[in-house]
Amino acid sequence: MSSLFSQRRQKHFMTLLKYWRLVFNDHFVIALFFLFGALAYGYSQWLPQLNSHLWWTRWLLILWFTILPQLGRLATLLKRADPIFLLPQVKAMENYLDHAYRYSVLLAELITIAGTAVALPFAMTTERLTNVDLIMIVITAMLAKENWLFTARKSISLRWSAQRWRSRFEYWVNPLIIAAATWLINPFAGLAVAIVLTLGMRLVYRHLTIDWRAAVKMETDRMYSVYRFFNLFTDVPSVQGNVKRRQWLSWLVNWLTIAGHPWSYLYAHGFVRNVEISGLVARLTIVGMLVSFFVQVSWLNTILVILFIYLVATQLMPFYEQYADNVFTHLYPVSTEDQVTDFRQLLAKITTIEMLLIVLASLGYQTNWSHCALNLVVGIIEVFLLVRFYFGTRIKKMNK
Amino acid sequence: MALEVNQIVGGYSQIPVLHKVSFTVKPGELVGLIGLNGAGKSTTINHVIGLLRPFSGSITLNGIKIDQDPAEYKRQIAYVPEAPVLYNELTLREHLELTMTAYGLAPEQTWPRAHQLLKTFRLDNKLDWFPADFSKGMKQKVMICCAFMTNAKLLIVDEPFYGLDPLAVHDLLNLIEERKQAGTAVLMSTHVLDTAQKYCDRFVLLANGRVRAHGTLDELRAEADQPNESLDDIYLRLARNDDDE
Known part of the structure; x- marks a missing residue:
């Protein structure tokens, strides 16, 4: 069983590697680096303005350290067919899951350490912390994460899987108690609470025989979200995208459709109803609006506006190929040129709306009209360039 | 020939x-x-x-x-494939509309025929269903309706x-x-x-x-x-x- 897990882990790595390579090939990454750079810059600008007399800093730390353990899940690498093929191996599965658990802890703790490292400069500005305190904070965060993973482990056991609300409660409340003890009392108290909770969980939750249904579901959900992440950069076959009718948006569908153009009809309906693509565009637009609303350093603001318009446009472009697998799109008596033209129309309309929204948000809380007008001019030029030229080169790449 | x-x-x-x-x-x-x-x-x-x-x-x-x-x-050409192929984002009605648009069929003249076909295959009350709601046989019938609707x-x-x-x-x-x-x-x-x-x-x-x-x-x-x-x-x-x- 342990060899089965290491086999699967290797295969899993290969899959991830394949996708990571595609991710780092993408222009999108350059944009993300900019975004992270801007965030880091903003963070470093923000720190000196803080002091230890602000009431909310501790609550922010508690929030941060409650959310942090939610990152990094239990990767069991189970497959849908396992309950059938491995059914007689229930006992041996515990060994398999132990391996999976260790593997998940290792990865998740790396994330935890990174997340803690991000928060520490903030904590050191607002709290008085000794070196011992810092070490205790890191260990506490790691214990909280371990505790979280153990909750996940017991939630896929026959004995405890039915009590979903209980696991869900523990996912959030355990880290919350630990973080509250750390920041409201002191780091030592936090560490003590973390140790007690970790030991307590082990005492209460024993006999962790696998619940196949819960375990397979948890793993499929996890893989789905992993694939969804990669789907931001490249096409992942298993992320098909759910569909919602969204009748209240039928005006948008009508506006996007050019009458008598089958491709336009298909793209407009597909875009509005496909949860994956429209959700992505909507989320990026909202984040873009928030960022351009709050970051009011004027040169940085314009760069961010440009960046987000670019991001949305590039994320939308792979949608051109959404129906390539459907034989009927090859059978319709319609030429490829029509397809390109119709998609270009959709792209132009959506990026224009998104550009207007982000530019409007860039007015910011200071309602800087002249800067907003500048952004509008830049945005119009950018949308024109993206739709007219950049899309053309992307299409050539895709049609190859 | x-x-x-x-x-x-x-x-x-x-x-x-x-x-x-x-x-x-x-x-x-x-x-x-x-x-x-x-x-x-x-x-x-x-x-x-x-x-x-x-x-x-x-x-x-x-x-x-x-x-x-x-x-x-x-x-x-009209084609009914072996395994039904549908657009997840379109309802039955929209599949028919799309086929009409693609083949350049006039809706006023084509819809009566479409309705007749839908009735034959007992799909006439499912015009607003999505493919996810159809069984395999129903999907196959949708394909048949789309193909037989054309000229x-x-x-x-x-x-x-x-x-x-x-x-x-x-x-x-x-x-x-x-x-x-x-x-x-x-x-x-x-x-x-x-x-x-x-x-x-x-x-x-x-x-x-x-x-x-x-x-x-x-x-x-x-x-x-x-x-x-x-x-x-x-x-x-x-x-x-x-x-x-």
């Missing part, structure tokens, strides 16, 4: 699957494309609908080759009998008969041989990517020198002989 397949050699990659396949389908005629799994039925169909390009040989539809005028060539001069039906209930099979055969009377050429691939024997005017028997025999049932019997054999027997003997070779 509606469809003329002339000496095509073709396949999915460099390796040919079809070896000099030739046959014709006349207007108002139902031709059965018969063969075992892997005989080359679907590959042949994929060439006819233009999804694959033959390495050599030609396919002509009412005098038009696909390279000459792809749009006009495709406008003449295509050549209907291609790939393995239509799987997943359809007996009533739907009966209705489908009636529809094919109706279209035949109206002068449509129909090419149907299948290995449900007793049904094929009853309904097809002529047969093209494929094995290992080659046309092993073609003609009416009587011609096939004469060729085999077995005047009373069923299509089933003829085909089985052919297939076995091939295996022995």
